[in-house]
Amino acid sequence: MRSPLRAPRLTERQENPARIEAFSDGVFSVAITLLVIDIHVPSFPHAPTNLEMWVALRDIGSKLLIFAVSFVTIGFFWIGHHLIFWSIERSNRILMWSNLLFLFPIVCLPAATALVGEYPSNGTAATVYVAIVLAAALLLDIVWWYASSNGLVSSEMARENVRSQHRRLIVVTLILLVAACIAPIFPRFAIGAMLVAILCIIATTGSRMLVD
Amino acid sequence: MRSPLRAPRLTERQENPARIEAFSDGVFSVAITLLVIDIHVPSFPHAPTNLEMWVALRDIGSKLLIFAVSFVTIGFFWIGHHLIFWSIERSNRILMWSNLLFLFPIVCLPAATALVGEYPSNGTAATVYVAIVLAAALLLDIVWWYASSNGLVSSEMARENVRSQHRRLIVVTLILLVAACIAPIFPRFAIGAMLVAILCIIATTGSRMLVD
Amino acid sequence: MRSPLRAPRLTERQENPARIEAFSDGVFSVAITLLVIDIHVPSFPHAPTNLEMWVALRDIGSKLLIFAVSFVTIGFFWIGHHLIFWSIERSNRILMWSNLLFLFPIVCLPAATALVGEYPSNGTAATVYVAIVLAAALLLDIVWWYASSNGLVSSEMARENVRSQHRRLIVVTLILLVAACIAPIFPRFAIGAMLVAILCIIATTGSRMLVD
């Protein structure tokens, strides 16, 4: 029980961020699946014809659109989180709390999606939505900044490579900041700009891995 | 920290698709459990007798039926996903995004199930439902095609065996395409054909593993 | 790529039931958390006093009670599933499908819980509830029977020990069968008997592990 062989094993389990990843994966997967919960079945006064159903479904098109945007956004953050935790080899409580804080806007996103889906042309709804995405980008940046400046990252080599990830996060953050500012006046344009920024980041990073 | 022994360890973690599997498992399990969320408790003007409750439950029978069909469908895709990722040994961002795209129709299935459950004889509802299942089959095929043609699959031997999985996916895709075409006119028949196709695939593959 | 050293590694991953466990854990955890979703906040015509709130919460007491019963029931099946998969070392598609079938009544349980919570004295509701629990017990038994009679279980020694698990499952199944028969006439008694049977099984097995 007290053998020196046991002790490092415990330390290894302690430092392992595997459970942070498992918990985060759980939150991401529930949040991404809950997006759809707000898409209610349309109701009709009588049995609808095929055409009436098409019209009703087309009317909830804006909800489906913002739902798809949120799906891509959560997917983007999941992959960003994935990339960052690839190079994190040790965890501590501050990392856990930073990670939990980052998950807060992710958990809020289904409610914000429902809000924008209901009022797609409302400036306040779009501002709240973009602000939540902005908060997620900022907090993921903080998670990475904390981990890399406190020796939790595996090697200098990896840090060098992840620095480009950091740079990408800052670019996203700046674009989101601008989008949040114009959202009260041009709600649709702000959400579109947010999506374009995310898609650009995705396209430019391609299939490259952390350690090329 | 800079030791060459550390670096491959990171690369190994990077290439490991374990977290894609964990995230996908999360999405599958939430989606399969959310199917039931649309089955609301029947309401009565007074305390119902046993017989009245039976009648009320029988009336929501079509919902239970399509719920069971969706359960089998999600189970089918989960097992297909499982089989494909068994032979995938490395991941990259394109694989992650293809996998996320594949999860999009899976996440949409609970809402489509609710739609068909509410309007079981509506052609548009059935078409949307079959189209979503078709999209899932196509996208899973793309995930497999990308992984196998970009060297992410573990060995030639495994690829040989998984080729039959690919063939099965194409057969399902074709049947679903036909089902989607007839769905606007024969909604119940189209969903039935979809289910029969899935059950045939399940029955013919039996308990065989990838490497027989 | 074709090295003989790779091949067993793939086979090992294939035979590993770890992802079945992960998916099942996901379904169990979503189902057990969704139980609570039917407990709606009571509404009042005006700001309620402390006493009025107590009365309102006491009125939804039957919902809380059946929710607690379902929590214990899902916990019971999770632990049973856990014990069985401890000794399963290999998986195949039939095991996957048996496991999926077993998860079907688990996924139905939140809806059945809401039904009994709404109509606690209705015989049909109680029969449906007990029948779903009975189906789960039967199907878990089938999973175990299939695994143990097809060489998927780790060792004879373990099988000897898990035989007692099998016997316990049969006892539960029989008690549930009786409970399902009396449920139409004595709904509360049937659910009570079900709970007592589960608690007895829990109490008699104590903290013993599979391999004592």
Place this chain on the structure above:
Amino acid sequence: MRSPLRAPRLTERQENPARIEAFSDGVFSVAITLLVIDIHVPSFPHAPTNLEMWVALRDIGSKLLIFAVSFVTIGFFWIGHHLIFWSIERSNRILMWSNLLFLFPIVCLPAATALVGEYPSNGTAATVYVAIVLAAALLLDIVWWYASSNGLVSSEMARENVRSQHRRLIVVTLILLVAACIAPIFPRFAIGAMLVAILCIIATTGSRMLVD
């Protein structure tokens, strides 16, 4: 099959609390994401202006506040659970059931959050909320007490270190007991005191790990 080399492997899997952690992570992540489900989109008689939307969102501010408090509380218990299971190396059925019991108040928290969000100034709602958090703290304490006094913890060294975790849990429990007593009269103050206590614990423990 009967080789002595296999047997310890099974025992190792049996004693491994990894699946308890996976199931608990699932419950925690579903519960923390379901918190948001009660935040409904405000409805308006006509298309709202930006200002009207701000006013409507500010009105649901108390819901957002208690949602944030519950988010921190569930995060606190997740990290506490994480720290405790770091040093638990073996599991048995009593540990599993204690852990399930601990998850019961966690699962109840979204419903209690909705209750306090709807009636933030009601004493009974606040009492129920604080009592549920108190139950979680007590039951996590019992999980730790059982594990440490039954040889499931990895080493004396770790126990020494986790003793401070135990002490912290008792302090939280006592503060929550006081908060539960004053909640019927000062509901907002009781929940505030609960939050302050949790934040103090978080601040004083900092980034220290179990084995310093």
